[in-house]
Amino acid sequence: MHDLYAFLVGPLMWAVAIVFIGGLVWRFVAITRLARKKDPYVMHYLKAKWTLRSWGAWLIPYYPRSMRMHPWVTFFGFLFHIGVILVPIFLLAHILMWEEGALGISLWTMPEWLADVLTVCVLAGCVFFAARRMTVNEVKYVTDWTDFALLVVIALPFLTGILAHYQIFNYKFMIIFHILAGQAALVIVPFSRIGHMIYGPMVRAYLGSEFGGVRHTKDW
């Protein structure tokens, strides 16, 4: 059991990290090269000023009209994304692994209660999004099994994580499951629509630049 654990958090974690980071870098580089080759005007219109303006506007909850029109999606959307990004990085147990593991670095850790709250937010977000996919007609129409699969991929590490933390069910089994689920999620990111974590800001950068620099209007 210990050997398995050591393997998972050791060599396998390195492999996963390489695939995750390498995959995202590869996606960024590949799409940028393709844009340079086939859509050169994309690069021409891209401007830092409008990019930052657009990013800023869409990072403020309820600022864009679209967010105000869908208050619950905005509410769950923000909490979900905050949890998805912060918990894996700043959770105490994870930080200890960074510190004791190969990286040897120490980071700020979030209080356990906050991690719990955010984890619940992520899970609630997954349930909310899944329910929305099943009940809202315009979303249902464009939903297929992959959309649900992605929610499961995100939900599993958080669900198993909190279960392991509170030692519900078999801890040893749960922690192994948690590690594997987390690693699976990381590996899937660059090869699925969760890749929007890198593509999303890129699309917005371009669109923000067009709206700001060419169309002289707001994109929110």
Add this chain to the structure above:
Amino acid sequence: MSETATATKEKEKDLLQPIYDDPGVMKGLEKLDEATIERVINQTLEAEGGARLKILVETCVHCGLCSDACHFFMSHDRDPKYAPVGKVKQTIWEMLRKKGKVSKEFLMRAVQVAHTECNLCRRCVQYCPFGIDTAHLISLTRRICHKLGITPQYIQDTAHSHSATYNQMWVKEDEWTDSLFWQEDESRDEIPNMRIPLEKEGADIYYSVIAPEPKFRTQLIYQAAVIMHEAGADWTMSSLPGWDNSDMCMFTGDLEMMGRLKRRHFEDAMRLKVKRIVMGECGHAFRSIYDTGNRWDAWESMPVTIQHSVDFFEELLRLGKIKVKTKIQEKVTIHDPCNIIRGRGLQEKLRTVVHAFCDNVVEMYPNKEHNYCCSAGGGVINCGPPHKNTRIVGNSVKADQLRETGASIVVAPCHNCHGGIEDIIHANHLGMELKFLGDIIYEHMEKPDAI
């Protein structure tokens, strides 16, 4: 079959009906076979899809937040088929998913979606959390339809006109100059010393219009000429092809022709060595010159400065070149054309001009860059009579907006908006009068030279 399923089938049949009336699509489909369809789609996606297609399709998380932005969706009881993402699903997604192996039935629906149920107004782009450019994806679908030869007949006819005459309405060269002489002649009764300068080299302004102006709305040229004259503008019009700034080829996906049109327009202005192009009250032409055609021609910036008439009228007022004589007292509302508002941010200048001439302006909401499209733009009205009801029924939200203002006059500085809103006003018995800025300015400005 259950009742619901039968009803759905019936509804789908209804949706397809107008396409059967469109020989441009039906005759085109007859000539196609599956191998050709697959080859053309894949070649186009491969050659022109590029990074934008890839990133837009792969980033979309199918959240549906774009839906509320679309007047078609809102006007059809939130039917998901009319949601922007729903339209993408019925067009380019399927072509990508099936790697071009799509049926003629699929294409029949795809043409209808791309050409008659999306105005490329880009409102949904503002409502997508990522800013996914649905209009780009629908335009790409139209490009594929163009290459397959299944573009709706009426708009294809205008594209043919562009390629044969460099104007949209089959206006012959002598007919064009004749129209200008005719308007000049007419004006002598009102302003004896008025001229419509033609071929004046080195003028400050090259004034261009869309071909429907000499063809159907010649009074607009008259009015613009009076405004230019009274403002003391140093202006000219061209006698040669290039005078028409419109561009239906941009909407049919005939991008090669779009590039030629824009090049001719600018080259004609350069031939006359003018300082700037001022164009009439049209939205799509502005988009084509300012945002789309110039990119195809790979110009870093415009070879000649381009100015929309809303911008120009505001400048004339600001500089005191024209003065307000009388003001409209009736209730007036403002329609914001997508291509010059969401496409160029002219909303405040538009209001400056309208408020200068109207005492009682009431806004319709949402407005400015969040306006609902007229449902005629994006080449939809140009697809002609078979599809007229699609755009009228598909924009009941605009009718509601107009009704709620209680206004008796609607100002819309765009030709397509005029066509679309006029139909909406009639179909919904709104009893409103529709005006261009030129109509208002001409009627209510000081005209010292007039008899």
